[in-house]
Amino acid sequence: MVKIAFLGLGVMGFPMARHLVQGGNEVVVYNRTGSKAEKFTSQFNAKTASSPADASKGADIVFACVGDDADITEITTSQKGAFSTMKPNSLFVDHTTASASVSRELADRAMDKKIGFIDAPVSGGQAGAENGTLTIMCGGSKDAFQKAHPVMSCYGKKITLMGPSGSGQLTKMVNQICIAGLLQGLSEAINFGQKAGLDMNSALDVIAGGAAQSWQMENRGNTMIDDEFDFGFAVDWMRKDLRICMDEAEGNGAELPITALVAQFYARLSNQGYGRNDTSSLIRLLR
16 A cells, blocks of 8 residues: 555546545545545545645655646645655656646755656546546656556556656647647548538548547547537646647747647637637637
8 A cells, every 4th residue: 555645636636536545545635625625535535634745744655736837836845835744755746737847846856855756747638537548658767657657557558757857748748739730630620521511420430440540539529520518628728738838849949830820729719718618629710
């Protein structure tokens, strides 16, 4: 049994923490909105804590899944942050999608306290978290990764060490750049097919067996046809992720013309009140 703290019980963190409890671990949870933590402990055999510091006291591994750079920095390095109470040789695993620079900074801060650190953003969405089939891309030392891997296997199907600190976040940026372009292409294809009078459910079923196949096509194609977007990975979350990608690209010299264009489309959706809709709602702008 591993003694675990889990910080952040959003749509991803809640089911991930559940898998850790069901894996036989001793789990303490913290959430900024306390009612979420209380809901969790009412359903699963876990304890709540009033702060990240309280949750992390005595833990072997502390997991976090929060919103952005500011959130992960606050719950780790503030006066009541996790780093203030974590024991030497323990490990912090950050599932937040954040910037590579913040991950490197936190890894250095953790090292000063003899704490291991892995940046470990995930892909697979809420369904992947619920089903325990997430892809997890990691940055950090080999020793820290080997310590975290068997525990992350509770909710991860494919878990890979990509390199030193920050490498997990850089890989997640690659992931989001791919998704942005794919969803725009899928939106245009569905809209084109509908205007051409095709049965688009049948059309997607056919082409999903060929070179056009993608996770987005298989998991979002039919709901896009039916104008169903009240679920999944929110537009505003994707805007944050793409902003991180473009900031990184500005530093390394990579050109991201399609990503920048799709980011503008997502901004339009958010301004129209669709910020909490799934990212597949890009097709709204074509109708």
